[in-house]
Amino acid sequence: MPPFLCDKQRQGKFSCPMIEKEKNMKDSWLDLEGKTVIVTGGASGIGKAVAQEFLNVGANVAVSDMAEKAPDLEAGQGQFAYIRTDVTKPQEVEEMVRKVTEIFGTIDVLVNNAGINIPRLLVDPKNPKGQYELDEAVWDKVCNVNLKGVFFCAQAAARVLTEKGKGVIINMSSESGLEGSEGQSVYAATKNAVNSLTRSWAKELGKQGVRVGGVAPGIMEATGLRTLAYESALAYTRGITVDDLRAGYASTSTTPLGRSGKLSEVADMCVYLASERASYVHGVTINVAGGKTRG
Numbered sequence: 001m002p003p004f005l006c007d008k009q010r011q012g013k014f015s016c017p018m019i020e021k022e023k024n025m026k027d028s029w030l031d032l033e034g035k036t037v038i039v040t041g042g043a044s045g046i047g048k049a050v051a052q053e054f055l056n057v058g059a060n061v062a063v064s065d066m067a068e069k070a071p072d073l074e075a076g077q078g079q080f081a082y083i084r085t086d087v088t089k090p091q092e093v094e095e096m097v098r099k100v101t102e103i104f105g106t107i108d109v110l111v112n113n114a115g116i117n118i119p120r121l122l123v124d125p126k127n128p129k130g131q132y133e134l135d136e137a138v139w140d141k142v143c144n145v146n147l148k149g150v151f152f153c154a155q156a157a158a159r160v161l162t163e164k165g166k167g168v169i170i171n172m173s174s175e176s177g178l179e180g181s182e183g184q185s186v187y188a189a190t191k192n193a194v195n196s197l198t199r200s201w202a203k204e205l206g207k208q209g210v211r212v213g214g215v216a217p218g219i220m221e222a223t224g225l226r227t228l229a230y231e232s233a234l235a236y237t238r239g240i241t242v243d244d245l246r247a248g249y250a251s252t253s254t255t256p257l258g259r260s261g262k263l264s265e266v267a268d269m270c271v272y273l274a275s276e277r278a279s280y281v282h283g284v285t286i287n288v289a290g291g292k293t294r295g
Contacts, residue, residue, distance in 0.1 A: 030271055031275060033058030035059045037051075037062070037109040040149070041064075041065055041172075043070070045263070046172065046217060047111070047172075048073070050111055051063050057078075059109075061081070064083050064084075067084070079104070081099075081103050081104070083096045083099050107157055107160045109170065110153060110157040110158075110161075110169045115190075116142055116146065118138050118233070119237050120134035120135075120185075121133055132236050134185070146194070151197070154197070154201065158210060162208040162209075168210070169211070170214065171197065172194075173191045173285050177195055182237065183238055194214065203283065212282065213283070214286065216286065216288065217266045218261055219249050219261065219292065220262070220266070221263060223263065254293060255289070255290045257291060259290065261290055269286060
């Protein structure tokens with residue numbers, strides 16, 4: 001069916017509002033141009049991909065990370081700032097938020113992405129209290145980043161968002177937080193806790209105009225974070241070789257789509273949730289994992 005045209009539009013005298021509205025929606029489907037987004041842990045991996053996609057759609061992005069140097073990102077239509085921050089230290093988080101508002105004037109979206117994973121066994125029968133058995137230091141390190149960091153960043157950003165009565169917080173979870181994960185019990189536990197924080201904060205902040213959601217990636221394509229040390233530790237906890245571990249990434253027995261996810265696919269979900277297109281999506285964590293289950 002041909003598009004509807006006003007009589008005067010056919011004559012070239014003026015543009016029809018219906019057509020112009022449709023055209024503008026296609027030009028800017030997400031309408032995130034000029035919005036200010038904080039991405040924690042945005043110097044590498046998923047965080048970097050998320051930061052880049054927000055820049056691609058015209059948002060201003062502040063990356064918060066522990067890296068010495070700012071990530072190599074293409075500015076696109078948006079502006080970019082890098083603020084080195086330890087998310088486990090509330091004073092640094094508060095200063096980071098202050099700097100973002102100083103640079104860009106406000107905050108519209110927080111992507112709570114910073115996190116770490118250190119594979120360990122609860123008990124290692126082969127080597128009790130050895131390298132790959134969970135100890136208090138590893139427990140505290142993972143929990144401090146994955147839970148305290150999420151708490152500190154959400155609270156600091158929410159003070160700004162609730163004051164303006166609008167905004168979005170996106171907490172990065174993991175498929176392991178829904179399913180559990182052999183050799184990654186602490187990591188999985190923190191991500192399950194993040195899911196609970198998402199649901200609870202949604203109940204609190206929704207009344208003040210702030211949406212809260214989560215994204216739970218499954219097995220993703222290799223990044224600099226998938227180091228040999230990480231893979232060696234995880235393989236040890238599962239009693240397999242590193243080669244066996246890598247072969248499992250593309251296993252159709254657990255991932256029906258039969259491949260690892262793309263970082264861009266997680267980023268796409270984040271920009272969608274940040275937009276008004278997701279204006280009634282609230283208090284849920286969305287799995288981006290190719291249908292993966294642990295069986």
